[in-house]
Amino acid sequence: MLSGSELWLLRLMADRGLALLDASTLLMVVEERRELRVAASSGRVSARVRVLPMEGSALGALYMTGKALSLDRPRGQEATWLHELGLEARAVLVEPFSLDGQGGGLVIAAREDSGFRDPDRRALNAFAASVAQRLAAERSVEIERLRFGMEARERERTRWAREIHDEIVQGLGALRLKLANARDLGDQVALSTAVDTVLEGLGEEIDGLRHLITELRPAALDDFGLVPALEALARRAQAIDGLEIRTDIELGDGERRLDPELESTLYRVVQEALTNVSRHAKATRAVISVSERDGRVTATVTDDGEGLPDDGPSRPRTPAEELKGGFGVSGMRERAELVGGELELVPAPGGGATVRLTVPLAGRPSPA
Ligand SMILES: Nc1ncnc2c1ncn2[C@@H]1O[C@H](COP(=O)(O)OP(=O)(O)O)[C@@H](O)[C@H]1O
Ligand SMILES: [Mg+2]
Structure with a gap:
């Protein structure tokens, strides 16, 4: 073809x-x-x-x-x-x-x-x-x-593998050890205390696993579309990080669907940008805005925090840092490039920082 x-x-x-x-x-x-x-x-x-x-x-x-x-x-x-x-x-x-x-x-x-x-x-x-x-x-x-796309996907899988290993496998291993130790002691009281602790730990691991699964592919994106998925993301960040988040989304009539790859790119970039706001910005407020104009979709996340560091977030990271820190700024750039778009990090008027993703719509596949 x-x-x-x-x-x-x-x-x-x-x-x-x-x-x-x-x-x-x-x-x-x-x-x-x-x-x-x-x-x-x-x-x-x-x-x-x-x-x-x-x-x-x-x-x-x-x-x-x-x-x-x-x-x-x-x-x-x-x-x-x-x-x-x-x-x-x-x-x-x-x-x-x-x-x-x-x-x-x-x-x-x-x-x-x-x-x-x-x-x-x-x-x-x-x-x-x-x-x-x-x-x-x-x-x-x-x-x-194609090769670039495959490499990017491979890197992402590596990150997930590391994440699952660090978060879940380590946790389960510790619980198993606790149980085995209590059994070997042969003390009924110690054993029953250990069972309680391990049960509680298992509950936490299950929550963690659920969280990872949602991260891997947000069900909201498939079931309800980009707009509700972003709104849910905003609510979650609000509840967990105590940030006040406003969403300002103008995508056709609100029912507008974009192709799946573009939707997930927009979602991931907003997600990472929000994570960075709560991790680094010392902000109290953030605005997520998505709009479609002149054949382009633009998504921005703007915060009122202390702004980008002087040495810039573009400092190359070591492979270990790459693996640890979500997919970070370089990951956002990579995703932007994979859909033919562009990612910018700029100072926001009045302080904070703005992350802006712009993607041209020409030549994109039609939504599923
Ligand atoms: N909204 C923001 N406000 C201030 N600094 C930021 C913001 N977003 C990113 N940064 C800076 O950019 C750096 C790189 O971000 P990132 O690549 O996501 O890595 P990580 O979040 O793992 O540190 C951060 O360590 C931080 O210094
Ligand atoms: Mg980050």
Whole structure:
């Protein structure tokens, strides 16, 4: 499948090719899973057909020859693939290109009222080569993006593994030890005291585990959507940390859903920003605001605390610190980048600090 940015690139190049060849129509056809797809077209005639099978179509047969072609006043057999595409032309040029090991495609240029000459053929040949080159470059960027995303997820799992180990496994281990010691003493009174202590401890571990599960994937996000989930987050921070928190959320009619990845990014960033407010800011108040304007979603958390330290929160942290401190500022940045957005930490007017996440909505998947 062609990615959004590959399609965009092909469209851009189709316009360029049209101008370059002074053609009336220029088509970019790309091989995709044993089919040929008109991925972009520019000019007067847009192809009526978008997809043709590789086997059993005249265009497929032409593609499989792997050769360039030039036709003047095409007739009969040689015009069959033009009919398949719904294209009428006085003259056509076809130039194949290949993406090493990953298929290839055709660039088709048509003119309605004059023929093509040798320089046109050479120009199209060079143009098709540059299409292939740009596509290959775009693909390697895509692969980089995927790898970056996977690494980020892996790092996050490592943090969770550490968290579960430190919080739960250690706690349970201590309880087991307590019980085993009491049993070995062989003293009934000591044993029954130990059982009481361990029962209480188990209750705490269960609470801790519940808390971790909520952190891992807030059910509120899936069940009720971003707005109620953020409001719940604000209420919790208010109750636990004694902060006075105002939410100012303008997202369509309040029922507006964004795609799951973006929702969870907004949630996580607000969550971490709030944690930082209660941990570091010495604030009494905070405002969470989320709005959608000019094709972007912006979320900010502003506090009235003592502001960011002079050396800035961007001091690189040691791996141990990375693992301990939630996902911190670097994690918020990483998440912002994964959704094509940006994260800023700036002084807030009148003291405190503002964390601002801005994400463009163009090209995002539709909400589930
Ligand atoms: N709202 C805030 N007010 C003041 N300082 C902050 C605020 N948010 C972050 N910081 C500073 O940025 C540092 C880095 O934050 P972070 O990366 O989340 O790490 P951690 O919270 O584990 O210390 C904090 O240690 C703190 O000094
Ligand atoms: Mg933090």
